[in-house]
Amino acid sequence: MRGLPRLWRDRRSPLRPARLSLVDRLRTGSSGLRARPTRVVLSALGIAIGIAAMVAVVGVSSSGQAELDQRIARLGTNLLSVTPGENLFGEAAKLPEEARGRIDRMPEVEHTSQVEQVSGANVYRSDLVPSAESGGIAAYGVDLDLLEAVRAEVAEGTWLNGATSDHPAVVLGASAAGRLGVDRITPDTLVLIGDTYFSVVGVLERSELAPELDNAALVGQRIAEEVLGAKGEASTVYVRIDPEHVERVRDEVGRNANPEKPNEVRVSRPSDALEAQQAADQTFQGLLLGLGGLALLVGGVGVANTMVISVLERRGEIGLRRALGATRRDIRGQFLVEAMALSALGGVFGVLLGSLATAGYALLRGWPVSLPWWAGAGAVVATVAIGAVAGIVPALRAAAQHPTEALGTA
Template sequence: MTDRNGGTEDDRRSRLLGRDILRLGTTGLRARPTRAVLSALGIAIGIAAMIAVVGISSSSQAKLQAQLSELGTNLLTVQAGKSLFGQDAALPESTVGKVGLIDGVEQVGGAATIDSAFVYRSSFIDRGQSGGLAVTAVTEGLLDVVGGTLAAGDWLNRATSGYPTVVLGSKAAERLGVATVGSVIQVGEQAFTVVGILDPIGLAPELDTSAMIGEAVAAERFGYDGKPTMVYERSTDERVGDVRALLPRTVNPAAPEEVEVSRPSDALAAKHAADQAFTGLLLGLGSVALLVGGIGVANTMVISVLERRREIGLRRALGATRGHIRSQFLTEALLLSAIGGVAGALIGTGVTSVVAAVNDWPTAVPPEVLLAGVGATLVIGAIAGLYPAIRAARTPPTSALSG
């Protein structure tokens, strides 16, 4: 007897065991392995693209967070802004001392660009070829404040800062071709001995292109007036907001609006946020690839139904119900998608690991992304296989066998 949905009582009473459905579902895949592999590959490419994009982004973010945790997010910088009439303002000579008196400030250091001096590898270099390097007068405590480390040599101290000695930032040393401590370079028209070379400084990249000298020798030989162009300070984490609000009024009580305060870690976070926009774009492309893979699965299943009409008719003639046929082809589509999903997850994780290793990042692939990727393939497989499965179930035994 037929019900309203076109089924029979046998459809409702007859049930296949799970292992039987699984065996039937693999029949078509085993019979046509090349087609199955190519269809699964379409799904795998989409999932691999999505997981690799998310994984690479997560690994990059993990590296950034580790870097910020190491360098600290409690570093603030103070520099002069513009006056009310749009002219360049200047920080007072007492800026470093005033900042050090603020409650919550733990370390403070200053730097001043010496505009009248340039850096050259030797006295024979054309004076127009300075390489864009700055001469900077610095306080002795600056290195600790910015979290800098030495690649070679020593930092300026009380003994060396009064003499013609210089510490080179990482890029400054590279451009000058200086790799060893003890080399002599030209600062202005005078010979200075290199006593130290710094590693790159993440939160103060402007120092990477600087040749740093002591304040005393800067005043003696280049007329430094004691006014810093940039002041760096570290405060306790819980007091960063309070210190940030107090700095302008402390540095220049008469014109606090002429003082600019920033946090370098915000710039790094903003850069990462910009990178996330590209991640979203790549995710969109990965989704398109996944959709194309789903269409490939649907195409494969429809062709499979057309090619296997005799098999379907024979099974129906032998007693298979419409529900059995639907289950067989739907399971086949799900298995095809699951294979592609698992393969894509493995490929995506592998790509992420390689990229992370090349860039010296920690490998970070969120487990929920892997689960979501495989889950998405199953959903796509179910949708892609639903129509072919229904079409196969509706194939009349007589027309299938006679065709």
């Protein structure tokens, strides 16, 4: 009799149910998804929309940043714009005539070019246009090396040269050409500046570092003084600095331009505006990320709802598995894996949708396509985590059912 308990323990041990392997858990968990494809697709769609929105926002932001980096690399961050400020009485100041020469003598300066805005020289398509409809187009007397300084490009025609700069010839900025209706250049294409007709010899692309030139008519400095009444006073001096010394030399440029009144000189770096614009875009993208996260949360609620209904509908299956030896742990793992697989399916589909949206938008804007690897990987991991959270309560509820009660309600 004393040996019976020992014998009973030996005989009981082989009857203990074997634990399911990871592959078996995945197989049993995915079987529930295959049995209800329509419900799975609708539930995964909520997750996919949230993930697609978040991936697309990250991808578009990254592509925009890559495009900005390319533009800044092409345009350079070493251009300074020197313009007159205000005097102590709040009146507009002027740059001294020697401003450019003084700046040129600085050892860190690589290149300079200046322009003069000619006051009173309005620009019209012809003398038939009412004087009040000038379109705000300004006339500038410019140096021939202006394009080299601001790194602008000619969209059509040619830039001013040694011959045309001494004659009534003009190059229009991109916006100015549009407002004047100049869509092509012929020998008969003329615009009226002041009281003199000028031949249009070129149209510029939009200038990102000198946007004031977009709505301008650019003529040679000499012809501006002889015909339009320019005074030879620079309104802006564009300065290219050795890239390694930009921050240090920035304040010195203003002091050299006007040593007597350095407070009346304004020095700015045009590339800062491009970076500020990108920062503003990123603030808006943060809002979109929040909306994507909200959609993802709604998708998680949908997964939880689907799993709760699945537990109610499959009570008979749960009871049968328990009667055949499945443990509470097996049942809990089955429904938890099913919820995670459902979320992962939506996550993968969402990453694909977001990647396609990113590529389409970037190519449409002419940007390089850039999507960080961590965006896709993080999205899938996030969806699996959401699936685990959404499925834990239904899984516990399924595991808590007694086999006889579950079979009795089947």
